[in-house]
Amino acid sequence: MVSRQCEGGHSYPVALIGRGNTLGEYAVYGHDEQISASALSAGRVCRLEVADFYRLGVVDRQFHACVQARIVRSHGGLADWSRVMRIKGVKQRLLATLHLYSREQGAGIMRLPSHVALASLLSTTRESIARSLRQLEIAGLIVRHDRWHCEVVAPDHGHSQRE
Numbered sequence: 455m456v457s458r459q460c461e462g463g464h465s466y467p468v469a470l471i472g473r474g475n476t477l478g479e480y481a482v483y484g485h486d487e488q489i490s491a492s493a494l495s496a497g498r499v500c501r502l503e504v505a506d507f508y509r510l511g512v513v514d515r516q517f518h519a520c521v522q523a524r525i526v527r528s529h530g531g532l533a534d535w536s537r538v539m540r541i542k543g544v545k546q547r548l549l550a551t552l553h554l555y556s557r558e559q560g561a562g563i564m565r566l567p568s569h570v571a572l573a574s575l576l577s578t579t580r581e582s583i584a585r586s587l588r589q590l591e592i593a594g595l596i597v598r599h600d601r602w603h604c605e606v607v608a609p610d611h612g613h614s615q616r617e
Contacts, residue, residue, distance in 0.1 A: 455571055456491050465490070467575040469535040470551070470567065472558030473497070479525050482507070482518075494567045531558075544578050545586040549595060551576065552606045563605045 456469040471491065478487045481504045493499075507513050538550040551572065556564045566572075569580040569587075576583070587604075590596045595608035 455494055455567070455575065456489050458489050467571075469532060470494075470555045470558060470575065471531070472555065472560060474560070475558070476524055476528075479521050479528070482513075482521050494571050495565055539576075544576065544582045545589050547576050548572065548583065548586045549590055549606070549608060552590075552596060552604070553608075553610050556606050563599060563603055566602050566604055 455467050456471055457465045458468050459465045468489065477489065477491055480487055507517070534554055538547060538554060541547040541550050552564070555567075556562065559565070567575075569583040572583045573580045587596070587598070590608075591598050591604075595606070597605045597607055599605065
């Protein structure tokens with residue numbers, strides 16, 4: 455889960471990211487990261503120090519182009535999440551969230567975050583998430599494979615930008 459800390463020190467969730475994402479791209483240019491992330495399930499993290507890139511001599515034009523492309527992709531992803539947060543109705547917002555998260559995980563069948571994590575992201579209650587998941591399943595918009603895994607079978611309707 456990606457979070458942003460406000461001036462009062464409170465951290466609030468803004469997006470879900472999947473495998474292969476990077477954080478800290480701005481450090482290459484001497485800036486602090488503006489978001490943080492916490493794992494919702496088991497995974498691996500590869501931490502690289504900016505100084506090591508310079509020490510190894512890999513910082514060149516191609517390196518900067520790759521970092522900048524990653525930053526652009528991150529901004530696009532955050533814009534997609536911003537659009538999801540403007541969708542009216544928990545059920546529709548949850549469906550759009552599942553579309554985006556499925557894209558982030560890069561698989562048709564995805565591991566669902568906890569109801570509490572989804573509720574926090576969508577500014578609703580755990581009970582509303584559970585009810586909306588049941589409604590989406592009954593409507594044939596998602597297929598639940600077990601408690602933690604589902605597949606979105608509904609069309610996207612443009613709530614997320616395809617790459």
